Amino acid sequence: MKINTLLSKFTFQVFSKGDQQRELTGVVIADLLSFVMGQANPGEVWLTVQNHLNVAAVAVLKEIPMIILPSGRIPSTDLIQRCIAENITLCSSSRTSYDICIMINEVGFDR
């Protein structure tokens, strides 16, 4: 699944467009940054309630192309700016992480 396929099928509030041609390889759901550092794989979409700048650094280091904040969480301004600078797709949704995963599952991964 490419990022733009997911974004075209469901409604997200997009704060940073990023490179929407990038292929998503899986999902990581975590709010502990060191957990993500240890467990995430390159290409995964990251669902987290953390909305501060540090999230972008972790995404860059783990080659995470897309971040989704669930349950109406709004990203901080510096997170938005950093994601734009790093070409990472950043969006939020009013839906829960569970609902977002169902959407992602409906689109499906190429594997």
Added chain:
Amino acid sequence: MTTNIYEEEFKVEGGDFMNVGTASTTLKSSLEMVGIPSSITRRASIIAYEVEMNLVIHAGGGIIRSLVSTDKLMILAIDEGPGIPDIDLAMQEGYSTASDAIRELGFGAGMGLSNMKRNADVLKINSEMGKGTSVEAIIYFTENTEWRK
């Protein structure tokens, strides 16, 4: 014979949550530019991030030196912070002395040192109470390490 390929040093400020990840993300792009294989760069990025965050959160800042030679990559973090009283305990996954305020930001899972250990071939920690801590991590290149140039 080993030759140095690349060397970089960063100064990390303590408690500087605005600039977090600067040293580790800069190191990552440098390693990519030098042509270090992505498998190695990914491991080095995890180690660099975890040492950087520990310098920011626990040590009041410090320096990170990274050195790439023909056969290995080394990351060295040195601080003059409070030191670690029990290194074996600190190494245990889940052990953290981070404050509640810091935990709310997603730090303090007590996984940083375990992540370093898992991604380094050699991890050496020296610490003296009231003097500071040094962390040295080495990743060896093997015959199978595929250089990108």
